[in-house]
Amino acid sequence: METVKYRRLPGWHTGLFTRDSLWSADDHILLVQSSGYVERYRRYYFKDIQGITVIPTPRSYRLALAIGTPLLLVAVVAVTSIAKMIQPEWAIFGGIFGMPLLLGFVVNWVRGKSCRTTVYTAVADINLTPLSRLRPTLRAVTRIAELVDICQGPLDRTRLNLVAEGPAANILHRKTHVDRSAKRGALAYGRSPDVAGELKAKQSTLWLASLGVAELLQGLAALALLLIGGGAVRQATFFILLILSLLAASMGLARGGRPLKYGGIVALSHTLVVGLGTYVAFYAAVISNAMKHPASTPDFTFTNALEPTLPVTKIVLTMSVAGSLLLFIYCVVVLIRGRTR
Amino acid sequence: MGHLEPDHCHRCRERLAFEAFNQPNLIVCGNCGSAGAYFLFPAYYSATIEGQSALVRLEEQASCYFHPSNAATVACEGCGRFLCSVCDIEIGRSHICTYCLQAKKTQSTSAKLENERVLHDSVTFTLAAAVPFLFWPAAPFTAPYALYRAIRYYNAPTSIMGRSKWRLIVSMLLCVFQIIGTAVLIYFVVKAI
Numbered sequence: 001m002e003t004v005k006y007r008r009l010p011g012w013h014t015g016l017f018t019r020d021s022l023w024s025a026d027d028h029i030l031l032v033q034s035s036g037y038v039e040r041y042r043r044y045y046f047k048d049i050q051g052i053t054v055i056p057t058p059r060s061y062r063l064a065l066a067i068g069t070p071l072l073l074v075a076v077v078a079v080t081s082i083a084k085m086i087q088p089e090w091a092i093f094g095g096i097f098g099m100p101l102l103l104g105f106v107v108n109w110v111r112g113k114s115c116r117t118t119v120y121t122a123v124a125d126i127n128l129t130p131l132s133r134l135r136p137t138l139r140a141v142t143r144i145a146e147l148v149d150i151c152q153g154p155l156d157r158t159r160l161n162l163v164a165e166g167p168a169a170n171i172l173h174r175k176t177h178v179d180r181s182a183k184r185g186a187l188a189y190g191r192s193p194d195v196a197g198e199l200k201a202k203q204s205t206l207w208l209a210s211l212g213v214a215e216l217l218q219g220l221a222a223l224a225l226l227l228i229g230g231g232a233v234r235q236a237t238f239f240i241l242l243i244l245s246l247l248a249a250s251m252g253l254a255r256g257g258r259p260l261k262y263g264g265i266v267a268l269s270h271t272l273v274v275g276l277g278t279y280v281a282f283y284a285a286v287i288s289n290a291m292k293h294p295a296s297t298p299d300f301t302f303t304n305a306l307e308p309t310l311p312v313t314k315i316v317l318t319m320s321v322a323g324s325l326l327l328f329i330y331c332v333v334v335l336i337r338g339r340t341r
Numbered sequence: 342m343g344h345l346e347p348d349h350c351h352r353c354r355e356r357l358a359f360e361a362f363n364q365p366n367l368i369v370c371g372n373c374g375s376a377g378a379y380f381l382f383p384a385y386y387s388a389t390i391e392g393q394s395a396l397v398r399l400e401e402q403a404s405c406y407f408h409p410s411n412a413a414t415v416a417c418e419g420c421g422r423f424l425c426s427v428c429d430i431e432i433g434r435s436h437i438c439t440y441c442l443q444a445k446k447t448q449s450t451s452a453k454l455e456n457e458r459v460l461h462d463s464v465t466f467t468l469a470a471a472v473p474f475l476f477w478p479a480a481p482f483t484a485p486y487a488l489y490r491a492i493r494y495y496n497a498p499t500s501i502m503g504r505s506k507w508r509l510i511v512s513m514l515l516c517v518f519q520i521i522g523t524a525v526l527i528y529f530v531v532k533a534i
Contacts, residue, residue, distance in 0.1 A: 051347025054378035
């Protein structure tokens with residue numbers, strides 16, 4: 001049988017029961033989709049390839065969010081368990097569920113930013129699933145481009161201009177990865193010329209507006225803990241405002257569809273860092289309260305630990321109020337800037 | 342999302358400058374600020390500029406067997422028929438027609454034509470190692486069958502990318518051990534009864 005020598009290209013993709021990889025031969029690239037017992041092959045010949053695009057996608061951020069949120073919850077449970085505020089068995093639960101989550105989070109982080117790679121031929125546009133992370137993709141595509149250049153020759157500017165229509169847009173600059181300042185410039189609500197772009201801009205506006213409301217409610221919730229007198233009223237106000245804020249954020253997430261695009265990502269990452277950071281600090285203060293006064297408060301529970309009895313809790317709560325309100329103002333400013341552009 | 346062109350920005354659909362193409366890094370569109378890497382090759386304009394003109398047959402030119410109005414560009418290496426650029430199927434350095442391609446596929450003589458392969462070594466290894474590990478009473482049944490498969494498919498082609506035969510060899514050893522173990526177990530059970 002005629003054999004072909006294949007060389008492995010960087011990048012891989014795993015589905016629920018499949019694993020995709022990419023290989024190069026003398027005159028084609030081979031996309032292998034393997035279930036472990038059966039391999040399926042797709043060949044794309046260098047002479048047929050018209051172009052390749054690599055577009056960064058928010059998939060890695062979404063994955064980090066999807067894994068990071070339960071990981072944080074498990075971590076809080078484990079820490080409160082170790083601090084003997086709840087049964088110690090919860091620490092084992094945290095370990096069992098937390099380890100796979102932690103592993104997934106680290107793997108996602110190490111693999112880097114995600115992207116979508118498309119190969120264009122005269123008859124079809126093919127998504128190369130193994131090339132789904134930016135770093136290996138750029139290496140693989142550069143290698144493929146070299147092989148296509150050997151097959152087809154270099155690109156000719158004059159002949160390209162013959163088929164092109166209209167003036168070309170300038171490029172700003174070249175970067176190894178996504179440039180943050182350029183991304184900020186791409187906040188651009190309502191700047192997209194097509195209908196789909198306008199719809200996306202509207203969705204982004206919705207997402208940011210709901211995020212702003214959520215932040216405002218979170219700030220008020222923390223403020224209620226600080227100012228309202230009476231334990232029951234204080235805690236009820238706190239929890240109601242917190243639930244309302246989560247509802248507002250999830251409604252925005254559902255309606256916005258793609259919050260990680262068009263600047264929603266900036267607001268979201270700030271919320272994660274500042275918002276969750278203050279929550280973690282808040283719980284740390286609660287735990288330190290519990291550890292410092294175990295004897296004086298024998299009926300100490302998780303609920304009455306929310307009472308701001310110690311100065312450190314007050315400081316953390318004040319920080320939480322300030323952070324939430326700052327984020328609210330940020331959302332408003334971004335929305336106003338987007339409208340005036 | 343509509344059809345995208347490889348020489349246009351993926352977000353604002355503006356045509357990109359020549360300098361934007363074939364760079365090893367991401368570039369940023371000057372119009373909308375979105376990042377992406379764009380690679381463009383001569384086949385992109387060749388298909389538009391030369392595609393149609395190459396097809397049309399002149400008076401003195403030979404015609405395609407399947408499309409008489411098209412100019413023949415190459416002869417099939419399987420049957421010798423003249424082929425136009427539409428009918429020509431290029432596999433490596435050889436040119437064949439659809440009929441010969443079908444015949445080749447049926448005979449399965451070329452690795453460049455295969456679209457699917459069963460990995461017999463992986464199937465056998467699972468039968469010999471994983472199944473008895475998960476459910477040991479199955480070993481007396483799976484071991485002889487896995488041994489049969491290992492011998493039957495020892496020379497069968499494995500993955501198209503090339504693979505060693507260690508799975509089949511380990512499977513054979515495991516099967517032999519399992520069969521011997523089963524025989525010893527049966528001997529002692531019968532003796533005890």
